[in-house]
Amino acid sequence: MEPRSTLTIVCYKDSVTQLHIIGDVGAPRLPENFSIDSFATTLVRLPSLTVLRLVSLGLWGSLPTKLTRLSSLEILNLTSNFFHGTIPPEISSLTYLQTLILDGNNFTGGLPNGLVSLSALAVLSVKYNSLYGSLSVSLGSLENLRILALSNNKFSGEVPDLSSLANLQILDLGDNALGPRFPALPLLSLPSIAYVNIADNNFTGMLFENLPCSPSLDFVNLTSNLFTGKLPSCLLPGSKHRVVLYAGNCLATGDKNQHPFLFCKNEASAVGNLPQHEKHKRVFTIALALSLTGGIIGAIILVGIALLVARRAVQTPPTRFVEENASSSYASKFLRDARYITRATKLGALGLPAYRSFSLEELKEATNNFDTSTFIGKGSHDHMYRGQLKDGSFIAIRCLKIKRNHSTQHFMSHVELLSKLRHHHLVSALGHCFGYYLDDSSVSRVFLVFEYPPNGTLRSWISEKHIRQKLTWAQRVAAATGVAKGVQFLQTGIVPRVKHPDKFDIYDFGVILLEIISGKPINSRNEVEVLKNQLLASVIADDASRNSVVDPVINSSCSNKSLKTMMDICCRCLHKDPLDRPSIEDVLWHLQFARQVQDGSPISPI
Structure with missing residues (x-):
């Protein structure tokens, strides 16, 4: 068969050596009757696989350890699925692995210590998960590493010595809680380094003008840390055609986007090293x-x-x-x-x-x-x-x-x-x-x-894994009504009022309704648009099509009329044009109607 953008199968002699299956961005989680274990059992019947890409397919569950039976794997990419739990330590048995990409899942725990045994590893990317803990010093021994991308997790503590990584080109550690000390290594002068992102961490310490930079360095982001001192001269504007971001520190640059020196001193003392498992x-x-x-x-x-x-x-x-x-x-x-x-x-x-x-x-x-x-x-x-x-x-x-x-x-x-x-x-x-x-x-x-x-939180009672008994549909409608009444109070209940663009509040409230209906935590505007479009399609379709959008926990217990009412007002709240969004009073009426048709309660005055 001819390769396509969504499916490519490569064979050598009588064996399948590459399998690429790419779904739509924001694809929903597969149904409850899906078994990742059975799926993995099928995959391991292809023992000659060297490349396995399963991207945006809605796969969920713990990452099966039996995938490590694919001993010839060189590239494993499971981006944008719903895998949860820890990354199994058995993954270190894939001795030929060169690329490991697990971005955009729900993995927790730390990085497996055994990764140090993957001497061929060139790409390690686990961005946008919930991984936490300290970074192992063994990362500094992966001498073939070219890309180390750990951003948007909950890692804390010191950055290990990476000075031996002569081939490292991309270092992405942004949006964690690493620190407090600035890495004691030639971070900006590694021989191959081109991209460094350590923004939104807890790094403290003084930078100096004479700090060296690699000639290959094209992008540096130091934003929102607690750095003091002076910006290295190699990062000053005009020093090279490179992008340098450094706002939200206490650097002596004369810029308005820097805090005073004492601010970073006080914050470093008061805040300390924040544990990212709590982030x-x-x-x-x-x-x-x-x-x-x-x-x-x-x-x-x-x-x-x-x-x-x-x-x-x-x-x-x-x-x-x-x-x-x-x-x-x-x-x-x-x-x-x-x-x-x-x-x-x-x-x-x-x-x-x-x-x-x-x-x-x-x-x-x-x-x-x-x-x-x-x-x-x-x-x-x-x-x-x-x-x-x-x-x-x-x-x-x-x-x-x-x-x-x-x-x-x-x-x-x-x-x-x-x-x-x-x-x-x-x-x-x-x-x-x-x-x-x-x-x-x-x-x-x-x-x-x-x-x-x-x-x-409301989110925890709807979408977190450890909650044994999630909110029922009636409880979700009641919670949404309570939030809406809080919004109404801030808009109309005090004089002089809390000033804000009212219809922007309605959009954000629509996001909350979207989580209530789908049972999924929403972390980006792109996810909102994807789910909203699915919701719009299901509102006018038959009941069966809603199964892919509505949280399975409540899908069988809510009345069709109540659910459709909530879906309709949710879509209206998320309308791109603020003028087409409903008022908070209109929202409240629909929520109370959804409650009435669910349990027969009369609609109370707004």
């Missing part, structure tokens, strides 16, 4: 509020929806009254002109203590001095921790990085508004704490303290 990638969390130095008001949504929204669907909170005027010590025209029109806000009936100022010492004590075990998330401008106060209550702390020369008063009107946002479908702020630059006493960090109900 939480917050892509497509709802961004509802005004953008102020990383989004102070937005913290209530970041914590409330990204971390804790499931509490309202799974647990009824206790009810007791608290003092309404929780921030009376800060009087401002902003608050005097504000009126809060929901009963929940007026009464504060959420069982919470009064909003107050925290000392940095209190927060350090609650988190054991911001110990790595309390770290729960990282963004471009913030870190999240969990802690426990002396009274036994659990809290979530968001530490925001602040630009220099902003006075305390600059933030107070926004902090005061945050203190008054009390609603059953929003996690409430309990207090704040300011950190200061030592040289001019301007604000360096804002610590925002929130309640921390222990029930976990």
